Amino acid sequence: MAKAVGIDLGTTNSVIAIMEAGEPTVLVNNEGNRTTPSVVAFKDSNRLVGQVAKRQAVLNPKGTLFEVKRYIGRTWDEVKTEAERSPYEVVRGQDGGVRFVVEGKQYTPEEISALILQKLVEDASRQLGEKVTKAVITVPAYFNNSQREATQNAGKIAGLEVLRIINEPTAAALAYGLEKKGNETVLVFDLGGGTFDVSVLEVGDGVFEVRSTSGDTHLGGSDMDYALVNWLAEEFKKEYGVDLRKDRQALQRLLESSEKAKVELSNVVETTISLPFIAMDPDSKAPLHLEKKLTRSKFEELIDPLLRRIRGPVEQALKDAKLSKSDIHEVILVGGATRVPAVKRIVKEMLGQEPNESVNPDEVVALGAAVQAGVLTGEVEDIVLLDVTPLSLGVETKGGVFTKLIERNTTVPVRKTETFTTAENNQTGVEVHVLQGERTMASGNKSLGRFKLEGLPPMPAGMPQIEITYDIDANGILHVTAKEKSTGKAASITIQNTTTLSEDEVERMVKDAKAHAEEDRREREYAEAKNNLDSLRLQAKKLVDEATGVNDETKRPVLKAIDEAEAAVNSNAAKERLEELARALNEKVAAFQQAAQQQGQPQAETQAGAKDDVIDADFKPAN
């Protein structure tokens, strides 16, 4: 089998690795470096990728594309803020997506990412002496479906067969776990150039289980760079009245020297930022120079708002995994920005232990991806990779209620089946509306898809037994099947990557659910009261219709109660009224049954008293 590589397609840097003699190994690029800047430049019809592209960025701010990962698989509306502060031109594509405009030509984020992948793979092929055609590519844990698909497409454009897209923290643990034997709970703290991910994993006996993930898609080393840029620009403006951020070239130079200063401050406590001829005095036209001393403590003060945002996701990941900091055996640092001393300090303080730095934070993700590539090509055995669902999955039942089948943070692969029934008599079809979220009403959650199960034989309401199965495979792909038991009629739908919503989306949905808990409970109780009365009414009607030899006198009170129930359901009467009518109807039905028995009727099989909820508008869980 052809060799397969693991690629960490990073926001700022990318790394490629391969299994060699049973060990994951980083491959150096043609420039002799182990990491390749994720930068692509276009200049006079020439295309540059990696270090050469990064080096000329100052002179070619409009033609140098960096951090394109922030844009991949996203819509223009989602990235407008980032686009506005970019030194290169980012525009809205006709399809609502993102396009980069360089020298009058438009490029998609996929095309640019493909160029980076191509460079990595070509250099690796040269080093290996054989063509690399298969790869495992990593993405942040919270990349949503479209971001993952776009990454996969970038691989395809680069001519690769993408064996699997895996989460970066999972890859890190995979690289790390290889040397481990016992069972451990590991927290992966990944602060890269553009994204922040926290994951809690169970590692042991060749099995990795992701217990929870959390993070911030807009937090990383480059935000620190921008914090520095803003400070430098403000100081400069105060002194000379010139805003350097308005000049593309000056901005690019500011960015570069800010990153350099940040990296230096990881090792020294003071540095100097020196940018000669950065601008011109608007009046005298004399050249202006920027020269600024920066101490580590001033830097820490400037990035303090960013550092504060580290805590939330760490706490959330622990909470979702139902663990406290003392349960964590090991903390793994991933991503270049974890080298910032203040970041390490916060991690240590929050988790009460020294983070493990035995795995190189820049390379660990690619190494893990190489291990996964080895697993998929059969080179590495006995490793199973498990993920969790970030949000609950379920179905819409009668009254717009969201009925959960799979709870949030359940380990995948997972399969759950529940039986539902119909709400109306002679219903020949049901619509299965698949949703994801934490709200109790369907309308508050994210719709993933709908399908119909049709051709059911006419049956009274509550009779059909419709089995709904939710099955999430190891790739996070959800298969939903609906099957009517008596006829064997079935229909299904497949939904890609339900485990991979964007972090923002997950956070928003969980917060929303909490904020609306009370309102949702009321809505749900109302829907239940209404469903209950409606189904009671149908069963009572059936009872009366089927009763032979019972006089009209006996039927009248039940029929009246049925009519009242119907009117109340149709006019959305208050919950108390619905409950009162349900109690009254039950009493009338009981009296009717007693009278019917006396008049020689056998005890009817159907006891009025609906206990079931119903799927979508015409569908409910059976007992």
Ligand code: AMP
């Ligand atoms: P990654 O996405 O993991 O490649 O991380 C890249 C980010 O880490 C960039 O923002 C780098 O500037 C930053 N970085 C790399 N090395 C250091 C360092 N020694 N100190 C501080 N930040 C660093």
